[in-house]
Amino acid sequence: MEFNGAKVALFLGDRLAVILREDIAGLPFAGHWDFPGGGREGDETPFACMARECFEELGLHVAARHVVWSRSFVRDAPAQGIAWFFVAHLPATAARDVVFGDEGERWTLMRPETFLAHPRAIPAFQTRLRIYLKDAGQDNL
Numbered sequence: 569m570e571f572n573g574a575k576v577a578l579f580l581g582d583r584l585a586v587i588l589r590e591d592i593a594g595l596p597f598a599g600h601w602d603f604p605g606g607g608r609e610g611d612e613t614p615f616a617c618m619a620r621e622c623f624e625e626l627g628l629h630v631a632a633r634h635v636v637w638s639r640s641f642v643r644d645a646p647a648q649g650i651a652w653f654f655v656a657h658l659p660a661t662a663a664r665d666v667v668f669g670d671e672g673e674r675w676t677l678m679r680p681e682t683f684l685a686h687p688r689a690i691p692a693f694q695t696r697l698r699i700y701l702k703d704a705g706q707d708n709l
Contacts (some may be wrong), residue, residue, distance in 0.1 A: 569653060570617050570649075570650065570700050571614055571617075571649065572608050572643075572649040572650065572651065573605065573606055573607045573608055573617065573643075573648040573649075573651045573652070574605050574606075574608070574614045574615075574617040574621065574651065574652040574653070575597060575602075575604065575605030575606075575618065575621075575652070575653055575654070575693065575696075576603055576605055576618045576621075576653075576654040576655070577603055577632065577653070577654070577655045577656075577657070577693070577696070577697050577700065578603065578604055578622060578626075578628070578630065578656050578657075578658065579655070579656065579657045580658050580659070580660055580662050580663045580677060581659060581660025581661075581663075581700055582660070582679070583660075583678060583679055583680075584603070584678050584679070584683055584697075585603075585604065585626060585628075585663075585666070585675060585676075585677060586601045586602065586603060586675065586676060586678045586683060586689075587600075587601070587602050587603070587604060587607035587625060587626075587671070587672040587674075587675045588600075588601055588602075588672055588673045588674050588675070588676075589602050589672055589673070590671075590672060590673055591648075591673070593615060596628075597690050599687055599688060600688045600689060600690050601678070601683065601686055601689045601690065602672070602690055602693070603658045603661055603690075603693050604621055604622045604625045604626055605617075605618055605621045605622070605625075605649065606621040606624075606625075606671075608620070608675035614638070614640070614654075615617075615632060615635070615638075615652075615654070616628065617652070618654050619631075619694065623652035624669050624671070625668075625669045625671055625672070625675075626666050626667070626668065626669065626675060626678065627665065627666055627667030627669070628658065628662060628665060628666060629674060630654075630656050632694075633654045634656040634657055634658055635654050635655070636655050636656065636657055637654070637655040637673055637700050637703065637704065638652060638653065638654045639652070639653055639699070640652050640653075640656070641653055641692075641696065643692075645667065653693075653700075655697075655700050663677060664700075667675045680697065680701065681688070683697065684697060685699065
């Protein structure tokens, strides 16, 4: 099965760049905190999809050297299929370079433990972040 999208837990220093989804009726997880990313276009690779979406949503360039972890996941309804999840690190100073796109209400930086405990964070991404942190030996958050 081919993948249909990619997301990234993007660390700027020790905080995650997160986007508040618009609060629109019918939008999955409306009003929830999300990670940059989205649907595949054409024959993009998972990395190219994630990098394009990150640039469109935050104006940040994520290079392959910034990626520290990646894994594919089988998505459940409503958007079934394979989705890729990346973890990338940029310096904290990259926050000054953010140019927020036109998807979502706003963006912010959030500590990983805050995202993991937040009642309005997308649950699947909380789970994926926990898996990464466990693999990285940082599951004490």
